[in-house]
Amino acid sequence: MKTTTMPRPDLTDREGIVLLVNGFYERIRADDQLGPIFSDVAKVDWDSHLPRMYDFWDTVMFRSGTFRGNPLTAHAKLAPHTDMSRAKFDHWLTLFRETVAALFEGENAEHIVRCAEDMANVLHSKINNSRDQRFDPANLSDEQRQRYAAHKSPSGSR
Template sequence: MSKKDISNKEDVELLVDSFYAKVLKDDTIAYIFTDVAKMNVPEHMPIMYNFWATILLSKGTYVGNPMDKHFALNEKEALKKEHFDRWLKLWFDTVDELFTGSKAEEAKTRASTIGRLMLFKMEEANH
């Protein structure tokens, strides 16, 4: 199967669904989503679709502050570098498995930037 670039909301949904399928089975970070955050998957996925569609396609309807949610989560369980590194590896793997092109590269760059910023803020909060 030849890969294409991320170009529409359906592509974003495929990326996000495939990514979370990996995350929710991962030995390093699944528990943060399932046990600590107690994430309601059907409720959470449309939020993530909109978040990434807003970032990658400028077509989403995402409103909110993801940093606030992660600060609240960090209060329950310290989010550490290894958690962010694993999240990022799973994201990169998923993007690379499904897509190729400038938007796919942007998806990885944006995730790296978001992850580094969140890690920095969480580490500051933990000190």
């Protein structure tokens, strides 16, 4: 079967961030699993949440420095009231990837997905107070161990 995909631009500026964030939270609001966490548990005020998320991603991607917030605290507050398991974060990431792929393609589009994945890993392991298996030093491969050691000590003088 032949599938054709329209060429898409890369994500290059705040205007793109606004499109992405709006599209992403449209999906979130319509989602059975995640929608209620925003509407019923956190009772999010969308008029302030959306601009805060523009600032967050603009700061991550383009160093605008406009984000003032504390994502760790914001998510840790949710954990006693709702399921913030790995499955929830994975589902969040699926919606995020789908939104990015529908709008953009290119280096920055790939980079923002990796940033979201890293952030999901950090948030999940911190708020659940558990180590993500993938980053547990006990589970690193020999190759990773050497690479990380080389990174910490670039001169190799340790």
